[in-house]
Amino acid sequence: MKVVLENLTKVFPSRNKAVGGEVVAVNDFTFEIPDGKLIGLLGPSGCGKSTTLYMISGLQKPTSGKIYFGDDDITALSPENRGVGLVFQNYALYPHMTVKQNILFPLQNLKGSDRLSKDEMLQRAYEAAKLVQIDELMDRKPSELSGGQQQRVAIARALVKMPRVLLLDEPLSNLDARLRLQTREEIRRIQRETQITTIFVTHDQEEAMSISDMIVVMKLGVLQQIGAPQDVYDSPENLFVAKFLGTPPINVFDGEVRDGKVYIGNDAVLDAPGVADQFVFVGIRPEGFELAEDGAFCCELRSVEVMGRDVSIVSANPAAHTPVIRSIVDADNKVDVTAKEVRFNLKPHKTFIFAKETINWSLGAEGKTIYKFDKVNQKLNAVVEGKNYEMGVLLTDEEIAKLEKQAQQSLSPVAKFFVKQGKKIVAAAQNKVAPIVNFIQNHIPEKPALTGEFTYKLAMGKNSEGNTLYFAGGVDNGRLVVTDDIANAINLHAEIVEGGYNVYYLDGETKVYPEISVENGENHEKRIFL
């Protein structure tokens, strides 16, 4: 039975009514699960995978969207009418019933013409038990069974109704490591034999990769990627997916694309023809490193771990997100363990680059400066005339005092710089740019008054060429105002008017800027294909 989810959304109301704020557990899911396949819903806890499963089972009602089994719209059907078998995380076997009674229970619920004779019921129960190889335990109570056996009973109970779709919620999480390996093969075998479309939920990427025909990677209620396990591993669409799949995990670096090359620090590690200059994340799979005397990528050697077939080289790089990076090379390679550094060439198909910014936003027609917010590092970037500035270095009080003084004199070099650039920028943060508000609030502790008085703080950004950009920003009634017109910013007042924001400068000039536009809001950490 094919399962189709169409714009499936689940919103939970806030627990605390005073605070408000809903939780979007599942956000606009659309995907199709082909008939007779084993599908793994994969993601960290809280990503909405169990909610999705429960919506398919009917135990939870979607806020919006539709669910189809085959061509039937089953969104409005109650669980018992959907023909699903559900295996709970803790199995939910009735403790007072024997294995046999547990497996028979769903059949005994059937009424009318669906009801089977006693012999038929028993036969079906034994068939299901045989399939999961527990037919010798039929008279035991669940408490007399091991975790793995209980799991099988739960599967048998779900299968005995011959469901159209079998759903398993974290089927392996309550088992010990050895049983887990065994049971996942078992689930695979049962699925192959029954050919029932099976959906299971897991947070363990290895588990999902090893047995699924298809994996669905989720994060915070948003579908990240869907595909065959190997395809998703080989070609992650964003940094999250790249990081979530693979053990040891992918190594992530801060990098930059400059003049058609990918740089990590000062090492040009990869060609990136046709990619615009920008800061990026570089992800390199452990198996993506090749030892080379004259390799482009230089790291500080820490240790070498011999694993027989492979050698794991532990090294460090200042641009890496983790203290050490791990690369796995063939054991034929001889590594000089006494060396201070190690050089690699990178395999292009094992190296991915990802866009850094979540949100780009710019202002109306006049806005030539683009601010980009880097959610991972909580950094604000500004692009002025095609050059990147990493913003967000908060100035000390002395530096601010100095700047203010300069600005008061209004002919300071800083002011001159901005007057020459002619940039006056005000940005408003709506819901979509909430992270920026957070950012500013983190850096600007005082909450400004709601009226015209506008409190600001000064921060400084630098680009890779060492140029400095000053900017002032503040939050007014939850709306962010940022300007790099530092001289005027110091005497800046802002107020909200219909259709935009009035910005008043002390020289009497008033400009109304239209609403900010958010570009590529979901571009965050998206893979840049080379």
Place this chain on the structure above:
Amino acid sequence: MVDSKHKWKAWLYLLPALVLLAVFTVYPIVNTIRLAFLEDYNMMLAARGKVFEFGFKNFEMVVQYQGFLTCLKNTILLCVLTVPISTILALLIAVALNSIKPLRRVLQTIYFLPYVTNSIAIGMVFAAMFNVVGNIASDPPLIETAGIINNFLGLFGVEPINWINGGSSYWANMTVMIIYIVWNALPFKILILLGGLQSVNKQYYDAAKVDGTSRGRVLRKITVPLLSPMIAYVVITGFIGGFKEYSSIVGVFGEAMGPPGSVGMGQMNTMVGYIYDSLGGQHQGRASAAALILFAIILAVTLINLQVSKKRVHY
């Protein structure tokens, strides 16, 4: 183990509790057993130094005394009738309370109120509700007001019933007592069963829902078995409480333990009532013997209950 050198310290710490237990629990128990076997015991004579013979005469007197069988019958009837009714009602109310969200707290409080109210006071209220002012026994009956219950029944065309007044029948009295005791026993049972229900894993119900289990089947096949330890507990404590029934009857009928105008001991008297009566008549020996018999009955019933629940209580 405590170092033997410091053992005396342990005893020292236990001493206050041990002294209190010895004086107020152990000594009365031992003395009750002693008195039960002393023939013709009398406190006054004992104080003068009279020595009594050891024997079973007290037990003979208890069993032979005609009021005893009435008391025993009343006690057993009250237990056998009220415990199942109150348990089933409590279970249904607990399940209903557990399945609603709005007003749950309010209803929970309302159902719990009888528990914190004095049983004599409730008894008096019940008496007022069933009371008939006037003379219902005379022919024709002279009725000033028939009481709220009779008036309510009157809405359905029922003639006023003599519930508790002079000349009322045994079963009328019994019905009043059953209603009162069931109502009074509900809060504790609801509390225990509701607590049990709330600790039942919700996934059992989700699993039943996916499998299309009807509500009745969920109650019979899942809720009741999973609650069986709590049900066993309320049944056992219900029986123990039932055998000690006394204050409820005093509350409704007063110390006469029966409708006014009856001769001798009230027709609603119970085992505990019998023991009090004996004490009042300076028959400490007979009272002790009756107390031991009551203890033996409660012990036997509890053992039977435990035995039955071993088969019925799951896991």
